[in-house]
Amino acid sequence: MDCGLSEKPGGNTVRQFFLLIMLTVLIGTAPAAELRGTGDLGVVVQRASGQLLVVEHSNNTRLAEIDGLGDLSHASVVFSRDQRFAYVFGRDGGLTKVDILTGSIVKRVMQSGNSIGGAISQDGKLVAVSNYEPGGVRIFDADTLDLVADISAEYAPGKVSKTVGLVDAPGNRFVFSLYEGDQIWIVDMTDPQRPDIKRFEDIGKAPYDALITPDGRYYIAGLFGEDSLALLDLWHPEQGVRKILKGYAKHDEKLPVYKMPHLEGWAMAGDEAFLPAVGQHKVLVMNTKTWQQEAGIEVHGQPVFVMARPDGRQVWVNFAFPDNDRVQVIDVASRKIIKTLKPGKAVLHMEFTPRGEHVWLSVRDDNRIEVYDTQSLNKLAELPASKPSGIFFTDRAHKIGL
Amino acid sequence: MPKALLYLTLCALTASASAEAVTAQRQSELHNLVHQDCGSCHGMRLTGGLGPALTPQALAGKNHEFLFITISEGRAGTPMPPWKMLLTKPEIEWIADYLKSPGETP
Numbered sequence: 349m350d351c352g353l354s355e356k357p358g359g360n361t362v363r364q365f366f367l368l369i370m371l372t373v374l375i376g377t378a379p380a381a382e383l384r385g386t387g388d389l390g391v392v393v394q395r396a397s398g399q400l401l402v403v404e405h406s407n408n409t410r411l412a413e414i415d416g417l418g419d420l421s422h423a424s425v426v427f428s429r430d431q432r433f434a435y436v437f438g439r440d441g442g443l444t445k446v447d448i449l450t451g452s453i454v455k456r457v458m459q460s461g462n463s464i465g466g467a468i469s470q471d472g473k474l475v476a477v478s479n480y481e482p483g484g485v486r487i488f489d490a491d492t493l494d495l496v497a498d499i500s501a502e503y504a505p506g507k508v509s510k511t512v513g514l515v516d517a518p519g520n521r522f523v524f525s526l527y528e529g530d531q532i533w534i535v536d537m538t539d540p541q542r543p544d545i546k547r548f549e550d551i552g553k554a555p556y557d558a559l560i561t562p563d564g565r566y567y568i569a570g571l572f573g574e575d576s577l578a579l580l581d582l583w584h585p586e587q588g589v590r591k592i593l594k595g596y597a598k599h600d601e602k603l604p605v606y607k608m609p610h611l612e613g614w615a616m617a618g619d620e621a622f623l624p625a626v627g628q629h630k631v632l633v634m635n636t637k638t639w640q641q642e643a644g645i646e647v648h649g650q651p652v653f654v655m656a657r658p659d660g661r662q663v664w665v666n667f668a669f670p671d672n673d674r675v676q677v678i679d680v681a682s683r684k685i686i687k688t689l690k691p692g693k694a695v696l697h698m699e700f701t702p703r704g705e706h707v708w709l710s711v712r713d714d715n716r717i718e719v720y721d722t723q724s725l726n727k728l729a730e731l732p733a734s735k736p737s738g739i740f741f742t743d744r745a746h747k748i749g750l
Numbered sequence: 751m752p753k754a755l756l757y758l759t760l761c762a763l764t765a766s767a768s769a770e771a772v773t774a775q776r777q778s779e780l781h782n783l784v785h786q787d788c789g790s791c792h793g794m795r796l797t798g799g800l801g802p803a804l805t806p807q808a809l810a811g812k813n814h815e816f817l818f819i820t821i822s823e824g825r826a827g828t829p830m831p832p833w834k835m836l837l838t839k840p841e842i843e844w845i846a847d848y849l850k851s852p853g854e855t856p
Contacts, residue, residue: 395794396785396786396794419793419794419795419797420794421789421790421793421794421795421799422790422793422794422799439793439794439795439797439799440795440797462793462797462798462799464799464800480798480799480800481798510800512800527800556800556829572829604824604831604832604835605829605831606787606831606836607787607790607791608790608791608800608829669783669787669836670836694786694787712786713782713786735786
């Protein structure tokens with residue numbers, strides 16, 4: 349092929365030389381040719397614009413912005429076990445599978461009218477979504493997003509509850525709570541065609557969220573309707589659900605709660621668990637051998653996320669409106685607040701790097717992410733983001749309950 | 751920018767006489783509060799979450815007083831907290847009006 353660039357003898361050689369250089373440059377910069385792992389990647393939910401930001405935490409940069417994920421208020425994410433795909437659970441019932449390497453949507457289904465988070469099974473083959481409307485849990489093939497099981501949270505004839513606190517548990521099980529139904533259900537998906545459901549009734553008033561301990565043994569639901577939590581030992585489900593921390597706030601005036609606390613990412617440090625009180629500006633410290641309260645640490649406001657650094661030495665706390673411009677750091681050994689940070693307006697979420705040397709904060713109303721060194725507590729970097737909420741790093745792929 | 755101006759104008763037009771004391775700047779903040787913070791329970795698009803939907807259709811049977819009292823005092827027995835310690839009366843009036851006729855929602 350002659351492009352007519354040169355009529356002179358030897359012109360072809362010059363042209364070939366330039367073509368060679370151009371090709372080299374193209375190959376050198378083409379993303380498809382650049383192999384990379386996904387262990388230092390993550391996603392940030394940009395809730396107002398329905399976008400997902402792909403980020404990496406080795407150099408604290410943004411890699412891609414993905415559009416078209418619908419209503420992402422309160423959106424959450426789980427990862428495939430190969431840490432390549434993110435499953436995004438949107439408020440509008442959208443379940444989206446995103447390829448974080450190519451920065452593109454692989455598949456998206458509208459699976460309900462209104463949903464609240466999800467989980468991925470132990471074997472990585474099933475993705476479950478917790479729904480408010482219609483209340484219940486729907487389970488999908490992680491590969492194709494085809495519906496595998498539809499579990500309606502009908503707790504009494506004709507009465508269907510919103511479901512909350514959905515987590516995965518060992519034995520390819522999913523566990524969740526019924527907000528109006530005051531129940532906890534275990535769904536065993538060993539045979540995906542025949543889900544085996546165990547129901548626990550009267551577990552306490554209005555479970556609003558739940559968590560599973562990092563070893564996958566204890567499922568604990570926070571109760572909005574009473575001062576206690578509901579505990580289920582998954583090693584001994586036959587023993588039923590019992591209440592722990594009964595009456596933890598009985599001596600205090602109940603303060604208004606302008607944002608419900610989250611229990612996911614609940615902080616376990618040694619034999620101690622740190623958790624948000626409801627209606628009290630306190631972080632509760634509970635012994636996980638006895639399930640008794642050991643202390644209550646006074647904090648700046650109603651705690652929302654109470655998260656332990658991966659080594660368990662620090663606990664980071666953010667707060668509900670109107671105190672959501674602060675973040676406090678608790679030293680676990682002394683149970684003292686060692687730092688109060690003021691990152692900006694509406695700090696919604698915190699995510700530690702896998703070994704905890706850094707923490708990322710989303711500052712919603714200031715439209716940015718801030719990265720802190722957890723040892724010096726100094727700010728290291730800022731990244732622009734549009735109304736960021738949840739931050740999810742891929743190391744979650746290999747953690748029970750996340 | 752023109753979109754923002756149009757939006758503020760719409761807000762000003764839909765606000766009732768009692769909400770006139772709320773400045774345009776404050777209305778913009780309240781708009782953010784409704785969608786982002788009330789939205790943490792009611793959904794960013796107010797289509798419901800742990801709390802009920804607050805769309806004009808969902809609120810069709812509720813009058814202004816009902817909304818005003820619910821926002822001011824909260825609702826006992828539910829997670830809905832009272833907002834009167836954080837918002838002024840005209841601000842709550844503005845939110846009640848806004849929920850009934852939100853105009854253009856970004």
